[in-house]
Amino acid sequence: MAEPTDSSPTAAVAALAQADQWLMRAELPEEFAQIMAAAEVARVMAERARLGTSAINRATSIKLQAMAGLAAAVDRGQGDGTIAGHGGDRVSKIAPGNLAPPRRLSDLGVDAKTVRESRLVALADREYGIRALAERAESAGREITRTEVVALGRAVESGITEGQGDDWYTPAWLFDALGLRFDMDVCAPEDPGHRTCPADAYLTEADDGLARPWHGMVWCNPPYSKAAPWVARVIAHGDAVLLTHIPANASWAVDVWRTADAMVPMQALPFQRPNGATYRPGYALMLTGYGQAAAEAVIAAGRLTEKSGSAWVRA
Numbered sequence: 001m002a003e004p005t006d007s008s009p010t011a012a013v014a015a016l017a018q019a020d021q022w023l024m025r026a027e028l029p030e031e032f033a034q035i036m037a038a039a040e041v042a043r044v045m046a047e048r049a050r051l052g053t054s055a056i057n058r059a060t061s062i063k064l065q066a067m068a069g070l071a072a073a074v075d076r077g078q079g080d081g082t083i084a085g086h087g088g089d090r091v092s093k094i095a096p097g098n099l100a101p102p103r104r105l106s107d108l109g110v111d112a113k114t115v116r117e118s119r120l121v122a123l124a125d126r127e128y129g130i131r132a133l134a135e136r137a138e139s140a141g142r143e144i145t146r147t148e149v150v151a152l153g154r155a156v157e158s159g160i161t162e163g164q165g166d167d168w169y170t171p172a173w174l175f176d177a178l179g180l181r182f183d184m185d186v187c188a189p190e191d192p193g194h195r196t197c198p199a200d201a202y203l204t205e206a207d208d209g210l211a212r213p214w215h216g217m218v219w220c221n222p223p224y225s226k227a228a229p230w231v232a233r234v235i236a237h238g239d240a241v242l243l244t245h246i247p248a249n250a251s252w253a254v255d256v257w258r259t260a261d262a263m264v265p266m267q268a269l270p271f272q273r274p275n276g277a278t279y280r281p282g283y284a285l286m287l288t289g290y291g292q293a294a295a296e297a298v299i300a301a302g303r304l305t306e307k308s309g310s311a312w313v314r315a
Contacts, residue, residue: 007048015042016055019062023069029077032070033109039063053137057144061134064149068125070110071118079265083108120153121146128152168271170221170243172196177301178241180293183216187223187230217241217294228252235259239291241298246286260288262295264302 019038026032043059077083084102105111110118124130130149137144169189181198186209188202189195195202197219203209210229218240222230227244231252234240243266246253257263266285289298 007045009049009051012042012045012049012051012055015045016058016062018042019059023062023066026066026069027073029070029073029083029108029110032066032073033114035066036063036070039066053141053143057134057138060144060146061130064121064130064134064144064146065125067114067118067146068122068130071115071122074105074108074110074115074118077103117146117150120150123153124149168221168224169194170196171270174243174269174287174301177304178297179300180217180241180297182219182241184214185219186212186214186233187221217291220244231256234290237290239294240289241294242288242290243285244288256286256288259290261291262289262298263287264298 015038019035019042022031022035022038026035039059039062043056043063046055046059049055074083081102084104105115121130124133133149133152134144175196175198181200183199184201184203185195185197185199186203188197188199188204190204190206192202199219200216203212210233214233214237216239218234218237220230220234220240221243224245228251231242231244232255234242235255242256244256246256264287266287269285287298287301289295
């Protein structure tokens with residue numbers, strides 16, 4: 001962060017206004033990264049000029065909105081192959097049509113931790129609204145912090161905010177795009193009214209799908225808080241379509257990349273929750289096929305939906 005050279009109230013107000021203007025025009029991830037730095041400078045200037053909680057919260061709010069913008073911009077770039085994902089060269093496999101090599105996060109002036117935190121901030125923004133959070137903090141006479149907003153995003157990600165845990169119901173249009181009928185949905189909702197997967201058999205949490213035998217083509221949208229054993233089972237089964245997030249720090253994510261027959265990144269899928277509301281997780285998802293029929297269906301679904309990125313098929 002550049003050290004502020006002028007701590008006068010006039011300079012601090014000007015710095016806030018400039019960061020706000022940049023935010024309204026930003027589109028590229030590097031622009032959002034620069035705004036994050038500029039907003040932090042403005043926050044320090046406002047603090048030194050003793051402009052009060054309102055000005056400080058405005059600066060923090062600009063920074064948080066820039067973080068949410070950064071997350072969206074990086075997700076778009078990783079979806080279309082212009083920005084490298086975790087593992088560097090993997091995006092070039094997903095999007096071989098790109099003429100230019102994918103840019104790394106370091107080229108954008110950010111690192112993986114910043115992007116991860118930015119995705120959590122984006123989740124909190126969608127759930128609560130960053131401006132609303134800042135106004136609430138100001139009404140309470142306190143400053144809003146990045147740490148608390150990241151924590152809110154983490155709570156939204158895990159489902160803690162509504163006590164709904166891992167119940168995220170796949171939209172029916174995705175199954176229409178796949179054009180498959182499955183032998184089993186191994187992570188089906190308890191309530192039949194929430195089941196969108198066309199399957200001959202459904203295993204719910206009460207059935208303990210990991211302990212029961214699987215047969216035929218399987219659909220698996222596992223609980224993301226404990227996805228690893230489900231992913232391992234899908235890989236071993238070898239005839240399945242898997243929908244899951246791909247966390248950068250999970251060893252099972254590497255196993256998915258190594259074993260899948262076809263993969264399509266899916267962006268901003270609207271999931272139904274038990275309370276009837278629709279939510280979009282703030283991280284990229286991957287639709288993965290194991291077996292020839294599943295792989296062909298995954299590729300076909302990728303072509304039919306605007307919410308997908310470029311597909312990759314194992315040779």
